[in-house]
Amino acid sequence: MRRKLPIVLASLVLVTVMAEAGQLVREPISCLGPSQLYFVSWFGPWKAGVKWLEYGVNATSWDWYSGFLEDVGCISSPELNRYYRIMGCRGNNCSQQTASIYVPSWAPCEGAIP
Amino acid sequence: MNKITTGLVLMILWQTSYADQSPGLVKCDNVQGLPCKLVWNIANGPHAYYRVERFDTKNGNWIVVQPLPRKPRGVTVNAVSGGSLYRVVGCKPDRAAESCVGSSVHWVPFQAESAADLPDSVRSSTGDWELVVHKDAPLHMQNLDYNVGLLTQVLDRMGQTARPPMTVPEYLYSDQGPTAEMLPDITLDVWMQNELYRLYEGARRRR
Numbered sequence: 001m002r003r004k005l006p007i008v009l010a011s012l013v014l015v016t017v018m019a020e021a022g023q024l025v026r027e028p029i030s031c032l033g034p035s036q037l038y039f040v041s042w043f044g045p046w047k048a049g050v051k052w053l054e055y056g057v058n059a060t061s062w063d064w065y066s067g068f069l070e071d072v073g074c075i076s077s078p079e080l081n082r083y084y085r086i087m088g089c090r091g092n093n094c095s096q097q098t099a100s101i102y103v104p105s106w107a108p109c110e111g112a113i114p
Numbered sequence: 115m116n117k118i119t120t121g122l123v124l125m126i127l128w129q130t131s132y133a134d135q136s137p138g139l140v141k142c143d144n145v146q147g148l149p150c151k152l153v154w155n156i157a158n159g160p161h162a163y164y165r166v167e168r169f170d171t172k173n174g175n176w177i178v179v180q181p182l183p184r185k186p187r188g189v190t191v192n193a194v195s196g197g198s199l200y201r202v203v204g205c206k207p208d209r210a211a212e213s214c215v216g217s218s219v220h221w222v223p224f225q226a227e228s229a230a231d232l233p234d235s236v237r238s239s240t241g242d243w244e245l246v247v248h249k250d251a252p253l254h255m256q257n258l259d260y261n262v263g264l265l266t267q268v269l270d271r272m273g274q275t276a277r278p279p280m281t282v283p284e285y286l287y288s289d290q291g292p293t294a295e296m297l298p299d300i301t302l303d304v305w306m307q308n309e310l311y312r313l314y315e316g317a318r319r320r321r
Contacts (some may be wrong), residue, residue, distance in 0.1 A: 026248060035291055058318045059243040059266045069219045080289065081312045090116050099235055099244040104309045106291035110252040
C-alpha cells in the first residue's frame with residue numbers, strides 16, 4: 001500500500017491538471033445528403049488570460065488563426081485538412097495548450113457509405 | 115461540359131498537381147477494403163533484390179517487412195497490417211543504399227471494429243503534441259482520428275526532407291468531396307485513403 005501511495009497521489013495531480021485544461025472540439029453541424037459538416041468549438045476552464053487559435057498542415061508547425069478568444073466560442077467554417085489547437089498565455093508565459101484536433105476535407109454521414 | 119467530364123477534369127488536375135515522379139508505386143490490391151496485400155511496380159529494373167518496408171515510428175527508419183521475389187511487379191503473398199506506411203524498394207546486388215530505388219508510399223489504414231479498441235488520443239514520442247480521438251463521434255470518424263494520429267507520428271519522425279510522394283488513391287475526390295457519380299465507389303476505406311492522402315501530401319508540400 002505504501003508503494004502505491006505515490007502513484008495514487010500522482011494520478012490525483014494529473015486528474016487535477018487535466019480538469020483545469022480547456023478543450024477544443026470538432027463538432028458536427030448537420031448532415032446534407034451524404035456529407036457531414038463540422039465546426040470547431042472550445043470551452044474552459046482556462047488558466048491563461050489570453051488565448052488564441054492556431055492551425056497548421058503539420059502538427060509541429062503552427063500559424064495564427066484567430067486571437068483574443070472568449071472563454072467559450074466556435075468557428076463555423078474552419079479551413080479543411082488542418083490541425084487546430086488553442087494556445088494560452090499570461091504575459092510572456094504561454095503555459096496552456098490544448099490537445100490538437102484534425103478537420104478533414106470531407107466526411108460522410110453515419111451510414112451514408114458502405 | 116457535363117458533370118462526369120467536369121469530375122474527370124478535376125481529378126486529372128488534382129493528380130497532376132499532386133503526383134510526383136517516382137520510380138515505382140505500391141498500393142493495396144483491394145482498393146475498397148481490408149485486408150490489404152500490396153501490389154508493387156518498380157521501374158528502372160530489373161534489380162537484384164526487392165523488399166517491402168514499413169516506416170517504424172519508434173526508431174524513425176524503414177524496416178524490412180517481407181522480402182519479395184525478384185520481379186519488378188507483383189502482389190505480396192501475405193496481407194500487411196493496418197496503421198502503417200509502406201513502400202517497396204529494389205536494390206542492385208551490392209545492396210548499397212545508393213543503388214536502391216523506392217516506390218511511392220502507401221498508408222494501410224487501421225480499421226477498429228469497436229470504438230473500445232481506440233484510445234482517447236495519440237501523442238508524439240517527444241510529447242510535443244497530442245491529437246484527440248473524438249470518442250463521442252461515430253466509429254468511422256474515430257477510426258479517421260486514430261489513423262490521422264498514427265500518420266502524424268510518421269510525418270513527425272520522417273522529417274520534411276525524407277518524405278516520398280504518396281500513391282494517388284484510385285478514386286480521388288476534390289476538396290468539395292465526391293461527386294454524385296463517384297459516390298457509389300466511395301467506401302469507408304476509399305474515403306479514409308482520400309483524407310490521409312490530403313493530410314500527407316499537404317504536410318509534405320507544406321501547402
